Amino acid sequence: MMKIRKILYVLSIVAALALLCLTMGGCVNQDPEGEAKESSEETDDSAGEEQTASSLLQITDPQEKAAVEAAAARVEAMDSAPRIIATSAATADICDRLDLDLVGICKTTISEVPERYADLPQVGTAMAPDMEIVSSLDPDWILSPSSLQSDQQPKYEAIDTDWAFLNLRSVQGMYRSIQELGEIFDRQAQAQELVDEFTEFYEEYKGKNEGKESPKVLVLMGLPGSYIIATENSYVGSLVELAGGENVYAGTNQEFLTVNTEDMKTKEPDVILRAAHALPDQVVEMFQEDFETNDIWKHFDAVQEGRVYDLTYELFGMSATFRYPEALEELQPMLYPESEEDVSRAKENSEKATEAAEDSKATEKTDEETLKEATK
Numbered sequence: 001m002m003k004i005r006k007i008l009y010v011l012s013i014v015a016a017l018a019l020l021c022l023t024m025g026g027c028v029n030q031d032p033e034g035e036a037k038e039s040s041e042e043t044d045d046s047a048g049e050e051q052t053a054s055s056l057l058q059i060t061d062p063q064e065k066a067a068v069e070a071a072a073a074r075v076e077a078m079d080s081a082p083r084i085i086a087t088s089a090a091t092a093d094i095c096d097r098l099d100l101d102l103v104g105i106c107k108t109t110i111s112e113v114p115e116r117y118a119d120l121p122q123v124g125t126a127m128a129p130d131m132e133i134v135s136s137l138d139p140d141w142i143l144s145p146s147s148l149q150s151d152q153q154p155k156y157e158a159i160d161t162d163w164a165f166l167n168l169r170s171v172q173g174m175y176r177s178i179q180e181l182g183e184i185f186d187r188q189a190q191a192q193e194l195v196d197e198f199t200e201f202y203e204e205y206k207g208k209n210e211g212k213e214s215p216k217v218l219v220l221m222g223l224p225g226s227y228i229i230a231t232e233n234s235y236v237g238s239l240v241e242l243a244g245g246e247n248v249y250a251g252t253n254q255e256f257l258t259v260n261t262e263d264m265k266t267k268e269p270d271v272i273l274r275a276a277h278a279l280p281d282q283v284v285e286m287f288q289e290d291f292e293t294n295d296i297w298k299h300f301d302a303v304q305e306g307r308v309y310d311l312t313y314e315l316f317g318m319s320a321t322f323r324y325p326e327a328l329e330e331l332q333p334m335l336y337p338e339s340e341e342d343v344s345r346a347k348e349n350s351e352k353a354t355e356a357a358e359d360s361k362a363t364e365k366t367d368e369e370t371l372k373e374a375t376k
Contacts (some may be wrong), residue, residue: 054199072184097190109196141164147169169234169235219275224286240331261296
């Protein structure tokens, strides 16, 4: 029988059009050609108008809706519950909140998977799932973050299974993905409950920094041995934007950029944020050494004014999580210090983030194969 992904190749041709767009990006992307359709011209239809939670989460594209409906119909016609594998901690957490059973789970050393999945077979890391194990579990669906689509999609197609890449590049994208998964797997009530939680939070939060001067922010995403620039299309960048900050590398359709420090200096950010992806213990050490030994950093106003902060790796990763309120709370005094108490709190948050990364002992806990994948 024809798999859903083959049906959705026709129905879902626009599902990935705004994959990198902060507020209105396609969420459950099953289009093999989706990445070729990304465009910097895609914008939120409600730009210039007051945004509400409903406008941020609304799914209006008829072809995207048709794709989700087709997937839901296929799942409903199955004789038994779909066998689902979640290849990242973030996607597993969403499945847990939607009360979905899984048959396989990712391997992780720096994040926790929901307790209900603790005894399931591990299929490898999010970046490098073991496809032999994945195939042996005979999955009907594989759920992964869209940031890994270009690497993982060919592997999933090779074992002829259905798959969905969730837009976890922003809080809004995560909740749109949740709505679509709710419809596909008959979890509308659970999905609506989660959406209602976001709606309540957003309507209260959106005016928090209204009228304040937006700080110019440089976001560095550290990898073992190097770092890149996180734009507003990344999860960390989307949090800065949600808080009202101005990303100094905004205006691209890319999630991350490779930029030299001389170019960063021309942007003269008010604040420099340092996040860690994979092996946070290595990353914080790398950042500290680079900022101490690379002479150009001392010329940045943000460095001279002490506004360089490390972010808690569990809150500011590659994928959106349900801990975004904590992340925004951590950002608040860093971006908008209104008193000496705020300044102290920002520094304290940063110091705690550094200590947590060092105490993670991620390198020690990670096997050689995963280390090789993380540092390549």
